[in-house]
Amino acid sequence: MAIGSGLGGQLGIVAEVSYGTFVAPTRFLEFTKESLVLKKTVEQSAGVAAGRLLALSDRRVLTQKEVTGSIDLEVTNTGMGLLLQALMGTSVTPVQQAATTAYLQTHTLADSFGKNLTIQKGVPLTTGTVTDKSFVGCKVTGAEFSCEVGGMLMSSWEIDGKTCDETQTLATASYPSRRPFHFGQLAVKAGTFASETALDGVRKVSVKIERPMSTDRFYAGQAGLKKEPIANDLVKITGSVEMDYVSTTLDDLHTSDAATSLVIECVGPNIASTYDETFRITLPAIKIDEAPPVIDGFEVIKPTYSFTALYDGTNQPVISYISTDTAV
Template sequence: MAIGSGLGAQIGIAAESSYGTYVAPTKFIEFTKEGLVLKKTTAQSAGIAAGRLLPLSSRRVLTRKEVSGPLEMEIANKGMGIIFQALMGTSVTPVQQAATTAYLQTHTLASVAGKSLTIQKGVPLTSGTVTDKSMLGCKITSGEFSCDVGGMLTGSFEIDGRDCDETQTLAAASYSNMAPFHFGQMALKTGTFGTETALDGIRKVSCKIERPQDVERFYANQSALKKEPIENDQVKITGSLDSDYVATTLDDLHTSDGATSLVWEFIGPIIASTYAETFRITLPAIKLDEGPPAVDGFGVVKPTFTFTGLYDGTNLPKIEYLSTDVTL
């Protein structure tokens, strides 16, 4: 028996081979909060029947079902690749580094067609019995990463799903010894792509990657369920850089509307040889939208620069993840 509270909850994830078809979870994520729920649309008959004062129960029908909600977590040093793949789109096979136990995943921005997940959540009753709610056909429509002074690197993902299946067997959760990336490991670099240098004064970074999709593909012959969402707009990448005003680098880019490459990375302990645990986002071109410095008191000037990620014509944004994971 589990503990009859959130202490007994679990989240398991698996990549689907076919949209909306259940796959038993293979990865178990240490999450901080989730809001994945089944949403249903019903219609109630308005037919008039002499003397009937209340709508008839048998004349209410279920016309549409779907799943949506957020999934929040700390970004850990292993087990996260399956989520990055669903967000970024590239089919990734971890590449062994030399003859070590370090494996590099490179998640380059690509189409997310065919990238769906089964997300199984275990929700404990107060008795300690954990109920199964398997969310099928889960597509990640956005992912936001953030890290502040003294904090962990966190990720918040918006999910759109096809259905909730409560008939599956709850998988037995197992967790490897994971550690979160954190502010003490954080570096931010800007400059020419491939030769970016460290930028001083950065206190907080956030980056959001949005994958717009048509999630309203409800058709006849689908038993009230949607077909796989299709991308229907360009990718949107935005973020912010909270800083102390120690240099004019960002200020000058804001003024000129110039582009710079941005590398945001976390370097953890050595896995083997020269290969360290790594989480890295590379945006080959960003432009600053807002944030010119303003003095609002006696303290240090602290501008927050917002940015938009764009295509430099050659290099695509990517997430690199170096861990001991042999597979996603």
């Protein structure tokens, strides 16, 4: 029996072969919190009937079902590939680095149609019995990555799903050894694409990737369930860099509105040879939206520069992930 609290909870994921068709989870996330829920739309018939003071219970109908919510977790040195693929859209095969146990995943921004997940949640009753909630047809509609002084590299994933299936068998969770990326491994770089140099004074950085989709594809003949969402707007990538005012690099870019390439990376322990555990976000062109530094009393000046990522005409945003995972 599991512990009858959140201590006994679990969250498993797996890629689906077809949208909304359950697949038993094979990977289990160590998460900090989640809010995945079944959202239903109901209609109540309420015709006039002499003497009736309440609507009839058997005249309430369930017309639509869908899944919404989010998952928060630390970014770790293994096990992130499925979520990254669902976010960025490219079908990725990890590439072995030389003859080592290090494998590179290159998640380039692309259309994410067909990148769907089954996410199975185990929710414990106080008795220790764990109930199954299997969310199928799950798409990542956005994610945010952030890291600050003294903290872990954190991530938050926005999920849209087709429905919840509570008839499946709860998979047995297993957790391989993992390590989180953290501030002590963080570097933020800016400059010419592929030749960026480290910025000094960075205290916090965050990046949010939004994948707008038509999540309302409810059609007749689908039993009140949606068809797979389709991208219906440009991808939006925004973020911020909080730093001590040790240089005018970003300040000058704010003034000129010139573009720069931005790299946010955490590099962990060595895997083998020259290959280290790595999580790297490369944005080939960003523009600083705000804010120039201001003096607010006696303290060190700490501007927060918000930015928008754009297309440089050649290079797409990429998340690079070096781990020992031989499969996404």
